[in-house]
Amino acid sequence: MSNERNELNKQLAQMLKGGVIMDVTTPEQAKIAQAAGACAVMALERIPADIRSAGGVSRMSDPAMIKSIQDAVTIPVMAKCRIGHFMEAKVLEAIDIDYIDESEVLSPADDKYHIDKNGFSTPFVCGARDLGEALRRVAEGATMIRTKGEPGTGDVVQAVRHMRLINSQIRLVQNMRKDELFEAAKEFQVPLDLLCFVHANGKLPVVNFAAGGIATPADAALMMHLGAQGVFVGSGIFKSGNPQKRAEAIVNAVTNYQDARLVAELSTDLGEAMVGINEDEIKIIMEQRGL
Amino acid sequence: MEIGVLALQGAFIEHEMMLEKLGVSVREIRQKKDLDSQLDGLIIPGGESTVMGKLLVDLDLVDSLNEKIGKGLPAFGTCAGLILLAKEVDGKPGLLGTMNISAKRNAYGRQSGSFVATEVFAYKRSVLMTFIRAPYIESVDHSVEILARVDGNIVAARENNILVTAFHPELDGDTFVHEYFLDIVKKYIESQKNEA
Numbered sequence: 001m002s003n004e005r006n007e008l009n010k011q012l013a014q015m016l017k018g019g020v021i022m023d024v025t026t027p028e029q030a031k032i033a034q035a036a037g038a039c040a041v042m043a044l045e046r047i048p049a050d051i052r053s054a055g056g057v058s059r060m061s062d063p064a065m066i067k068s069i070q071d072a073v074t075i076p077v078m079a080k081c082r083i084g085h086f087m088e089a090k091v092l093e094a095i096d097i098d099y100i101d102e103s104e105v106l107s108p109a110d111d112k113y114h115i116d117k118n119g120f121s122t123p124f125v126c127g128a129r130d131l132g133e134a135l136r137r138v139a140e141g142a143t144m145i146r147t148k149g150e151p152g153t154g155d156v157v158q159a160v161r162h163m164r165l166i167n168s169q170i171r172l173v174q175n176m177r178k179d180e181l182f183e184a185a186k187e188f189q190v191p192l193d194l195l196c197f198v199h200a201n202g203k204l205p206v207v208n209f210a211a212g213g214i215a216t217p218a219d220a221a222l223m224m225h226l227g228a229q230g231v232f233v234g235s236g237i238f239k240s241g242n243p244q245k246r247a248e249a250i251v252n253a254v255t256n257y258q259d260a261r262l263v264a265e266l267s268t269d270l271g272e273a274m275v276g277i278n279e280d281e282i283k284i285i286m287e288q289r290g291l
Numbered sequence: 292m293e294i295g296v297l298a299l300q301g302a303f304i305e306h307e308m309m310l311e312k313l314g315v316s317v318r319e320i321r322q323k324k325d326l327d328s329q330l331d332g333l334i335i336p337g338g339e340s341t342v343m344g345k346l347l348v349d350l351d352l353v354d355s356l357n358e359k360i361g362k363g364l365p366a367f368g369t370c371a372g373l374i375l376l377a378k379e380v381d382g383k384p385g386l387l388g389t390m391n392i393s394a395k396r397n398a399y400g401r402q403s404g405s406f407v408a409t410e411v412f413a414y415k416r417s418v419l420m421t422f423i424r425a426p427y428i429e430s431v432d433h434s435v436e437i438l439a440r441v442d443g444n445i446v447a448a449r450e451n452n453i454l455v456t457a458f459h460p461e462l463d464g465d466t467f468v469h470e471y472f473l474d475i476v477k478k479y480i481e482s483q484k485n486e487a
Contacts, residue, residue, distance in 0.1 A: 008405045011302075011462055012423050015337050015370075018300040019301055039338070074397060078423065097307040098402040100426070123402060126426060250350070255299050255346055256321055 002121075006143060009123030012076070012098070013144035013207035016040055016230055020251050021209070021219070023047045023234040025065075027072035033237070036247035040076040040099070042232070043069040048105050048152030049235035052284060058106045060088040063095050070096075078125070083290040084110020086119075093122040095197035099144070100124045103146070104289035105151045105234075113291060115140030122144075127211065129162045129287055131198070135190035138205055145204055147228075148287040149212010152235050154273065156213040156222070163210055163226045168215045176261055215240070215273050217266045218252030224257035241271025292476060294332040295320045295353015301344040301371060305461040309469045319415040328354050332365040337423065337459050340396065343371055344386045353386065360476030361453040365452045365479050367472040376437055381456075390453045391432035398427045398444070398457075408458075412447060413438045418467050420446065420458035420466045427457050452479060 019039025030041050030228040045061040046054065060081050070077045070082070076098035081088035083102055088109070091101050102115055104127050117124040118141035127148035128134035134145045149159030155280045169188075173195060176184060181199055185192040197205050210223035213230035220231045233250055240246045264283040293316070294310055296303050298319035307317045307464050320326060320333070333356070341383060360366045360376075366377040377385040377394035399405065404421045410419045420441065424450070428445035431437060439447035439456070441459070445466075446457040460468035 004407055007321065008407065008423060009402070011421060011459070012402055012405065014302045014305065014344070014462070015339065017302060017304075017338070018298070019342055034341055035345070037342045037349075041341045062314065068402075075341055076402065096401050096403055136406075188413060209376055248345075251342065252349060256350075259322070 004181075005121050009143035010206050012123060016144075016209075017207055018255060019125070019230045020247070020254055021078065021232045022237055023071060023232075024238070024248060027068045029238055029243075030069045030077075032244050033247060034073045034075050036244055037251035038075060038247065040078055040130070040229070041069065041073060042078045042101060042234070044080055047235045047238060048286075049154070049239050050152075051105060052152040052255075060085070060091065060106070063091060066092075066097065067095060077081070078225070079185070080106055082106040082109040083117075084108060084113050084115060086115045088121060089115050089122075089124075093120055097122060102126050102142070102290075104148055104286045108228045108289045109287045114140050123168070127287075127290070128166065130165050131173070132188040132190055133291060134166055134200070134204055135188065137195045138194055139191050142206065144207050144209070146209040146211040146232055149200065149214070150285070150287055151212045152217040152286075153213050154236060156215070156219045159210050159212045159214060159223060160226065162212075162287075163223060164226055166204075166208065170198055170202060170204070173198045214250075216270075217249045217263055220250045221253045221257035221263050224254055230254065236273070240273050246270050246273075273285075292331050292473075292475065292480065293318055293329075294334060295325070295330045296301050296334045297336060297343070297372075299350070300342045301336045301340075302335075302459070303338075304461065305334040305459075306334045306469075309461050309466055313466055313469060313473060314449070315473065320352075322350055323352060323355060324342075326352075326359070330359070330364065331480055332367065332472065333359070334472075335366065335368040336461065337370035337372065339376040340371035344375060347375070350380045357387055357389060360387070360453065362423060363452050363482075364477060365472065365475045368453075368455045369459055369461060370423065370425055370457060373428070373457055376453060376455055377428075388446075389434055390455060391435055391452050392428045392450070392455070394426045395429050396426050399425055409440045410439050410441050410446075411470055412468060412472055415471075416467065418460065418465055419463045420456075420460075421462050422446075422458050425457045427453060428455075449475075460479060
């Protein structure tokens with residue numbers, strides 16, 4: 001990938017900031033998401049909560065289904081490929097997807113290597129639990145990062161943990177002496193130049209969103225307070241009682257996360273939230289996929 | 292001088308950084324109450340125009356902004372901001388619709404069509420222009436001055452107090468286009484003083 005393309009791909013993520021990216025499985029849902037103010041949609045056959053309950057191997061979606069969603073909306077369309085499955089990624093690139101999510105939500109295709117994303121012109125977003133994972137994904141060519149959280153649970157605890165950890169590690173690196181960075185790069189298992197960027201700028205070299213378990217406007221606002229630059233909402237919207245209203249409320253809460261009174265209004269009468277599963281009740285831990 | 296930056300969604304911080312570099316105070320506009328005290332200019336940033344449009348309606352900001360821009364408040368829209376300010380978008384009425392231009396959304400297709408070009412801006416000098424899933428301007432009224440073209444398509448224009456670019460001058464570190472906007476703002480401030 002040329003430097004220029006890499007910059008353009010980082011910059012598309014910059015345009016998504018302050019927005020909500022919603023998982024959708026049909027063109028109808030995509031239209032609802034766009035009308036509710038989603039800044040992009042993630043096209044997938046099954047949302048994480050259903051992947052979790054269905055079990056089995058979870059793969060890239062049918063290109064026909066993704067295309068039907070591309071035709072239904074004007075906002076960017078993203079789609080997921082399995083970790084390490086560069087062929088699925090090439091298929092998604094071939095159908096002109098706007099962003100590829102190399103995602104732990106699907107079954108990993110490679111338990112050792114991620115995709116060399118530098119070889120693609122299509123941008124990639126990847127999940128991370130800590131600064132090391134985030135910078136390794138950037139080194140591989142990811143131009144956007146999101147917390148892994150624990151998808152499909154409606155439990156925000158892991159997303160909070162990951163966002164806090166990434167940001168506290170950034171602060172730690174920022175406050176290091178320059179001569180300590182060489183050792184820190186070894187400890188974090190990341191390229192020195194990326195760590196130097198974090199040291200100098202106090203942030204990741206790419207945009208960082210929150211994802212995994214976000215189900216309410218207050219969840220979304222919480223993540224924004226913790227330093228997220230936007231949020232992904234997967235199962236939280238279309239597994240709830242009133243998807244459109246909830247989607248609109250989450251979009252508004254991300255914009256005005258600092259106004260608790262408004263978030264209170266937005267949280268009122270939303271109908272039932274997705275049921276949710278607690279961290280210790282789940283069998284498949286997706287966050288441990290792809291480190 | 293204080294410039295408002297619409298901070299509903301998108302790349303508003305990048306604009307704020309450009310203004311700070313030029314020594315200008317910035318106010319983020321997220322709600323109606325943020326418009327209460329006087330502003331000297333308004334920037335509508337890049338992002339997703341459907342999102343910003345939806346939030347402008349939800350937060351009841353459309354009429355207030357239109358009134359201010361209609362009364363001469365300098366406004367500068369980039370990419371999504373251009374779409375919101377255009378009178379017509381893909382043959383339908385634009386949301387704010389204060390500028391007599393017709394815009395084509397996602398005119399270069401999906402992200403694979405995003406690109407960088409270098410062209411002359413406002414007959415002055417070349418600037419680097421970054422286009423991200425960008426629109427362009429299909430047609431303009433007589434009252435509109437065309438400021439830049441790329442491959443024959445109009446990508447920057449001005450009508451009195453309103454400036455729009457299809458590209459993102461906030462992304463590349465060059466403050467030239469922002470300085471051009473601040474010249475419009477300075478003239479506006481002077482004219483306000485003269486009226487007073």
